[in-house]
Amino acid sequence: MLMDTGYLSNGADGVFGSGTAGAVKRFQADHGLDVDGVVGPQTMAALSEASGRPIPDEADYGSGQRSIVMDATAYTAEDPGNSGYTASGQRLQRGMVSVDPSVIPLGTRLYIEGYGYAVAEDTGGSIVGNRIDLAMDSTNEALNFGRRSVVVYVL
Known part of the structure; x- marks a missing residue:
């Protein structure tokens, strides 16, 4: 979802490293969310909406x-x-x-x-x-x- 929204441009390797954490924080800041780098329910919902991808169930x-x-x-x-x-x-x-x-x-x-x-x-x-x-x-x-x-x- 971060790649779909342009926040993660170097690809995903399956590891939630510093690059992913930085992308999450930028996304959170741009979308008026608490900037903590954690993909909790509010961040996941915003990512889903921004990317057009459903939340995994x-x-x-x-x-x-x-x-x-x-x-x-x-x-x-x-x-x-x-x-x-x-x-x-x-x-x-x-x-x-x-x-x-x-x-x-x-x-x-x-x-x-x-x-x-x-x-x-x-x-x-x-x-x-x-x-x-x-x-x-x-x-x-x-x-x-x-x-x-x-x-x-x-x-």
Whole structure:
């Protein structure tokens, strides 16, 4: 939608990085929205209207899902103190996330806006409550992701 409205001209790579965040902020400023860089319901509705594209619905993510706004960070298998394996015994790779199992059970399939499809495969000492840690391919990608709010769809 950002490309359709001319706010993202270098293409989309599926990562909500600094370029996308800047495009979202410019769009928000131009459309009288709170400029926070987060694509929440109001920003999504405005993007949908401006681009003429429908907002993805339940059919796009699977039926019966619930959504949770979570505080997201990113990590890699190479991070200091990380064994490179998840709590469920899998080699850590993109598409795996760390969650609080009391909020999202391990093994749960997810769709995370700005990240894509994932599976809850890991836990972490600081991942408590509505926090999620997203596995990235590189340390640079994880650092560029930073910390932000994301909408997580439980599939």
